[in-house]
Amino acid sequence: MSAFIEVQGAEVTFQTRKGPFQALRDIDLKIEKGEFVTLIGHSGCGKSTLLNLIAGLLAPTGGVLICDNREIKGPGPERGVVFQNHSLLPWLTCFDNVYLAVERVFSATEGKPALKARTAAALELVGMSHATHKRPHEISGGMKQRVGIARALAMEPKVLLMDEPFGALDALTRAKLQDELLKIVARTKSTVVMVTHDVDEAVLLSDRIVMMTNGPSATIGEIHDVRLAHPRDRVALAEDPVYVQARKAVIDFLYTRHAHVEKVAA
Template sequence: MPGYLKIEGVDKVFNGGAKVLGNVSLRVEKSEFISIIGHSGCGKSTLLNIVAGLIPATSGVVLLEEQEVNAPGPDRAVVFQNHSLLPWLTAYENVRLAVDKVFGGASSRAERHEWTLHNLELVRMAQAKDKRPGEISGGMKQRVGIARALAMQPKVLLLDEPFGALDALTRAHLQDQVMALQERLGNTVMMVTHDVDEAVLLSDRIVMMTNGPQATIGEVLDVSLPRPRDRIALATDPVYLDCRQRVLQFLYERHRYVEAA
């Protein structure tokens, strides 16, 4: 079966016996931007962590270019909601740490220096390269986290609600920046989000998860909007509005979140 990244029949049961995911299968093509959306507790981040190799699937398999994923690796870079920067290192040093780890045996010191600066420039953080995380804003920290991930030249970029903790304006700026970078670099991206508008704006396809336990893929929506995309122009675009409505309908009519009594 075709697919650059393949998730085949993945189940996940945690030690307490709770089956979080049940028979999840998905094909992702190279350079595709996929969003995974669903209610809290439906296993979105669990699925992303399985693809990252951070936790094992109970059954099923993840294949990247036909190679089984069973451990973390530089071919899959993760950006979390929490920026995960080392607070005692500068922005440059946080990115350089990943560059040295991945390319230390293949590139010279000068080449690694230039590559680190290049990736900071991609996210417009070269001017703050000597600042530590405590000296920059939340949005700037996430930019450094994205630069660190891109600097690894991963085959797949995994984003776990990377803008969830940011204010609305910063969030919009970073969404636009990630969209522009993905179009420029051709990254294969899988992103977990709760934000319907974010999913429609950024994605080629939106994967909608059913509620847990034993959550699975309920529906996959193609977002047939041309690129590049302009968020202002899309506000009244009928295709955008239809995609938004279909995701909302899935989330709030077919699979309402049921509060515990």
């Protein structure tokens, strides 16, 4: 039986002024339905490039990507994307930012009352009902990210793709949203692929951690199974031997066997 998402021999080469630049090579990855997978590695290792391939925002130079038994040939509503920058339209309210996505996906089959109900339900899911009529400049960074997540979830995507969604937030806000994300995924049963730089975030959230080698020509170095039951409590996990071992495995890969060496001008 095939996996829900399959990446088969994918590679990406960009044409630059200095010639071809191979960002990714030989990417083979299978993701099961309902699985939470994080992509981690040093800057420039192609994490976001791989995520963009799955999103259909970027076409592979070689290989093929499949989602739900269909080849990925471009963006689609079955794959919702949450970027590090919330990307909300500043002139629209929180409600209207989410409604815009809902209308795009469901307007052909549902009337306005149903579309509005979907929008309200998505905002309630991320705890943002109180900010329905506020515009992005009137709410905090963490709240903007909640609305961005609501917008993606409102389309009822089969896959939720997240590119460092909490990277720009302070530690307390980030921790709160991580916990909320775990609850949301438990309710929606979404398949999630998330890019992160944060080892603790990867271990807390993931079923599997995909560790990338350094670029250029980056590929998948190792995949670590995080054998921790759900729901997960960050306080209880701090001294859990499985959590500690998973964290050590990722740190060992990133900072011992694949330490990032900066080029220093002579």
